[in-house]
Structure formats: structure tokens, C-alpha cells
């Protein structure tokens with residue numbers, strides 16, 4: 001996936017620190033912005049595919065993305081074994 005979608009991200013209107021919060025309240029603030037971002041889906045896929053560890057991407061926190069990556073790996077194993 002390319003990065004052209006980033007030009008349409010709402011985060012361009014905020015300081016970068018907003019999306020690299022230091023606490024849970026900061027995560028919520030970033031997630032509220034991401035919730036109405038037109039490219040949130042692409043942003044999340046990009047972060048997952050590139051194993052981006054830090055910050056809020058696609059409305060998901062670092063912890064949430066780690067969980068999604070584990071689930072994706074688990075599902076790939078299941079489907080690989082089913083084929």
C-alpha cells in the first residue's frame with residue numbers, strides 16, 4: 001500500500017504529538033479525531049502491515065493494534081491449515 005491516502009488524513013490539521021499520546025486520555029482524544037477521518041481504514045491497514053508500534057493509527061491504540069496483529073496471525077494460521 002502506498003501513502004497517498006495520508007494527504008486526506010485529518011491528523012494533518014493537528015500537531016503530531018496528538019497522535020503519540022502519553023496517557024489514556026490522550027489516546028481518547030486522538031481516537032475521536034480518527035473516528036471521523038475519511039481514511040481511517042487505510043491508515044489502520046498501513047500501520048498493521050508495516051508493524052508500526054507507536055501512536056494512534058486508524059483509531060487504534062498501540063495495545064489495540066498488537067491485539068489485531070495477534071488475531072490476524074491466528075486467523076492466517078487457521079485458514080492456512082484449512083486449505
Ligand code: SF4
Nearest residue numbers: 009011034037040043
Ligand atoms: S485515522 Fe487518525 S491517524 Fe490515521 S490518517 Fe486519520 S486522523 Fe490520521
